[in-house]
Amino acid sequence: EGQGTEYKYTERDVMLYNLGVGAKRTDLPYVFEGSDDFKVIPTFGVIPPFDAEMPYNFDDIVPNFSPMMLLHGEQYLEVRKYPIPTSGRLVSKGKLLEVVDKGNAAVVKSAVTTVNAETGEEIFYNEMTVFLRGCGGFGGQKKPTDRGASTAANKIPNRMPDVVVEEKTTEEQAALYRLSGDYNPLHVDPQFAKMGGFKQPILHGLCFFGIAGKAVYEKFGPFKNIKVRFAGTVLPGQTLVTEMWKDGNKVIFQTKVKETGKLAIGGAAAELVEGGKL
Numbered sequence: 001e002g003q004g005t006e007y008k009y010t011e012r013d014v015m016l017y018n019l020g021v022g023a024k025r026t027d028l029p030y031v032f033e034g035s036d037d038f039k040v041i042p043t044f045g046v047i048p049p050f051d052a053e054m055p056y057n058f059d060d061i062v063p064n065f066s067p068m069m070l071l072h073g074e075q076y077l078e079v080r081k082y083p084i085p086t087s088g089r090l091v092s093k094g095k096l097l098e099v100v101d102k103g104n105a106a107v108v109k110s111a112v113t114t115v116n117a118e119t120g121e122e123i124f125y126n127e128m129t130v131f132l133r134g135c136g137g138f139g140g141q142k143k144p145t146d147r148g149a150s151t152a153a154n155k156i157p158n159r160m161p162d163v164v165v166e167e168k169t170t171e172e173q174a175a176l177y178r179l180s181g182d183y184n185p186l187h188v189d190p191q192f193a194k195m196g197g198f199k200q201p202i203l204h205g206l207c208f209f210g211i212a213g214k215a216v217y218e219k220f221g222p223f224k225n226i227k228v229r230f231a232g233t234v235l236p237g238q239t240l241v242t243e244m245w246k247d248g249n250k251v252i253f254q255t256k257v258k259e260t261g262k263l264a265i266g267g268a269a270a271e272l273v274e275g276g277k278l
């Protein structure tokens with residue numbers, strides 16, 4: 001195992017992230033470092049591990065890998081300690097969990113643990129799943145392993161949602177979000193997006209994950225973990241409708257694109273921190 005990858009950040013990175021997932025100028029705790037309650041939206045936990053060095057190359061684990069055909073499939077985040085520091089030095093270490101063969105695609109799951117570099121204390125744990133179109137058929141395992149909350153199906157209850165939050169993204173959403181560290185050209189370069197099979201650049205999965213996660217956080221308080229499946233693509237400028245159902249300690253949710261009625265996030269839930277709202 002390697003040394004891990006360092007991620008150093010300041011309040012500026014926190015504000016940039018918050019804005020990237022829809023914070024408004026009037027949300028002072030998100031956009032003003034001088035606010036008494038200055039804080040980062042907890043889905044920020046996906047950012048420090050983003051550049052973590054992984055002990056594998058896609059080319060070595062699947063056939064026909066092409067970065068243009070890569071889509072983010074699922075994300076699972078645990079926040080292991082609140083409050084989340086609004087600046088600091090963190091270290092992330094990644095590992096490969098499994099490679100699943102979907103026939104026409106490969107699903108690659110990896111995990112990253114992020115610790116505070118000063119204290120060694122664990123702050124975040126992430127499992128990320130990428131969906132690699134055109135990379136299947138290599139004779140690998142057909143189903144992902146059951147990994148508890150990170151793979152739960154989170155079927156929505158058979159009743160009206162308890163809370164619905166609507167949020168319009170801006171045309172610049174992806175151009176802004178990428179500055180938090182995901183510079184994948186798929187989200188900004190029309191040429192690249194076209195080669196990946198899209199008419200125009202699409203929004204980062206982790207951007208609409210953040211927008212949905214912010215809605216859950218604001219309505220129900222901090223969560224210890226959150227899991228989503230990216231069920232459909234989102235274009236910058238579209239409106240996201242997040243429906244939430246409280247089920248004991250858990251908030252089950254899904255996010256639809258208002259303009260098309262299509263699902264963007266499914267199979268999603270967050271488990272709340274004991275004691276509720278902070």
Ligand code: HDC
Binds near residue numbers: 049186
């Ligand atoms: O669901 C389709 C889709 O388009 N989803 C949206 C994808 C998306 O928009 N993602 C976000 C944007 S891309 C992005 O942000 C990239 C980013 O810059 C970099 C990410 C880096 C991450 C690492 C971080 C460090 C699609 C295409 C994914 C699947 O659709 P279909 O091909 O129609 O598949 P379907 O017939 O529904 O199912 C086939 C089998 O695959 C499983 N599956 C489906 N969606 C999945 C998925 N597995 C994982 N994740 C998903 N999202 C199904 O369960 C099915 O399996 P089985 O046959 O065994 O039931």
